[in-house]
Amino acid sequence: MDFAAFRALAPLCWRAPSAHNTQPWRLRYEPAAIRVGWDAAHTLPAADPTGRDLRLSLGAFVETCLIVAADADLHLKYVAEHDDRWVGWLRPTAHRYSTPFRAIDVWERRTDRGHFAAGPGxxxxxxxxxxxxxxxxxxxxxxxxxxLGALLRTADRHLYADPAITAELRRWLRLDPAHPNYHVDGLTDRCLALSRPAAVGLRAALDAYPVLRPLGLPRLLAAADNPxxxxxxxxxxxxxxxxxxxxxxxxxxxxxxxxxxxxxxxxxxxxxxxxxxxxxxxxxxxxxxxxxxxxxxxxxxxxLPTRPAPRSARRVAGGGPPATS
Ligand SMILES: Cc1cc2nc3c(=O)[nH]c(=O)nc-3n(C[C@H](O)[C@H](O)[C@H](O)COP(=O)(O)O)c2cc1C
Missing domain, CATH: 3.40.109.10 (NADH Oxidase)
Incomplete structure (x- = not known):
């Protein structure tokens, strides 16, 4: 199988979603298969101590790779094999992965934190x-x-009250377009649907977190948003x-x-x-x-979105929408 052809599709595979947009996955190309694993530097030990969201993100990545490969008529299957930093393999196979989805769906999908006109039917x-x-x-x-609204506020207050979780969030926030990783990873002000004043305010509040935390900052931050x-x-x-x-x-x-x-x-x-x-x-x-x-x-x-959500950043970027046939 032509791994070079799959390698060229990396920007599409990287469109998979991940918690805090850390893009924890990594691929290792070996002679007969591609190994899928993760990079500890791109995990969330404070916010995701059990690794639940890490594993959901890795699964989302695997599914995305299979869809993207199938759309390019590259026949890959996933074989699970757990190990210290690896979860399994993408292996050549005789058949095209059966999926109703196309690479264009992978490319176009995005998390939307904005207004919805209606729920699903x-x-x-x-x-x-x-x-x-x-x-x-x-x-x-x-x-x-x-x-539910009260539960959300309670959850947010609890998370903002935890200095390690808040520090970790801060590390992945990209609230200023001048941030060196603004187009690489993490959560941008635009993706979080924050106005410029709101982004500046959040950054200032988090900068002053050690001082403001005992004065009720977690409660304020939790009350600031009601999705x-x-x-x-x-x-x-x-x-x-x-x-x-x-x-x-x-x-x-x-x-x-x-x-x-x-x-x-x-x-x-x-x-x-x-x-x-x-x-x-x-x-x-x-x-x-x-x-x-x-x-x-x-x-x-x-x-149902009322307008298109911004596209989030990726570490492996490039290309544009896939060619559709
Ligand atoms: C397992 C998982 C958990 C997530 N949890 C949250 C969340 O609690 N709040 C949120 O706003 N986004 C959450 N996201 C969305 C990610 O932040 C988003 O996928 C990432 O920023 C990339 O953006 P995209 O989905 O538009 O490609 C989660 C995504 C995954 C895969």
């Missing part, structure tokens, strides 16, 4: 649920009314019981297929991972859905 909800059910999970609508007011429906990806790390990678692939299902239906996704990062809000959310807390894998606000 019943057909789309059924379609994403089907995607998850094929892997033994499900996608559930989180009841919006009542407690639920921007519309949409909140969905939860529910895993089967006792999902092991390899299973979480498989569910990263499921997550990618769910997001692309939404994207091809004209909808966008805005993850709200804080709800399951904090034990108390994860437990409360699980009670709302009547599932065991450790089965909650991902929470996301979904809806």
């Amino acid at each position: 019943p057909d789309v909800l059924a379609a994403v649920d089907r995607v998850a059910r094929r892997a033994g999970g499900s996608v559930r609508v989180v009841p919006h009314a009542g407690r 639920l007011a921007r519309g949409g429906t909140v969905l939860a990806l529910v895993a089967p019981d006792s999902l092991d790390p390899a299973g979480q990678i498989e569910f990263g692939r499921v997550l990618m297929r769910c997001w692309l299902t939404l994207h091809t239906a004209g909808l966008a996704a805005h993850p709200l991972s804080q709800l399951i990062d904090v034990a108390a809000t994860r437990t409360a959310l699980a009670a709302l859905l009547d599932v065991a807390p450790d089965r909650l894998l991902h929470v996301v606000r979904v809806g």
Whole structure:
């Protein structure tokens, strides 16, 4: 198989989503296969101590590679093989990977933290649920009314109160276009839908964090944003019981297929991972859905965008939209 042809598709593969846009994955080209792993420098030990989001991001990357390769008629399959810093292989195979998605979907999809005009209709909800059910999970609508807004504020306050998590977030924030990595990785002011004054204010607040934290900064920051007011429906990806790390990678692939299902239906996704990062809000959310807390894998606000979201940065950039045939 022509690995050089696959290598040329790297900018498309790199369009996969990752928590804080750290792009933790790495590829090692070996004579007979391509090894997939991650780089510890691009993980989130404070915000993601269990590695859940790391594994979801790696799974999303694997699925993206398979879709991009299939669209270029390169026949690759994924073979899981866990090891210290590696999760598996992309190996040549006889058949084209079977997927309804195209490289153009990978290229066009983006996280959208803006306003949504409407939530997903019943057909789309059924379609994403089907995607998850094929892997033994499900996608559930989180009841919006009542407690969810308060849970979000509690989760944000909890995370902002943790100096290590806040320092890590700060490391991946790109609030000023002059930041040397503004076009490389992390979360830009534009992607976070922050106005210039809001970006400057957040940067100043985080610079003064050690002084302002005891004076109530976490509460202020948590109250500053209410994504639920921007519309949409909140969905939860529910895993089967006792999902092991390899299973979480498989569910990263499921997550990618769910997001692309939404994207091809004209909808966008805005993850709200804080709800399951904090034990108390994860437990409360699980009670709302009547599932065991450790089965909650991902929470996301979904809806019909009112305008295109900005494109996020990538470490491996270049090219443009894929040629479609
Ligand atoms: C596992 C996972 C968790 C994420 N959690 C959040 C989140 O809590 N809040 C958020 O705004 N974005 C979240 N994101 C979205 C990423 O920040 C986004 O994928 C990344 O910045 C790249 O942007 P893109 O999706 O537009 O390509 C998450 C993404 C993944 C894959």
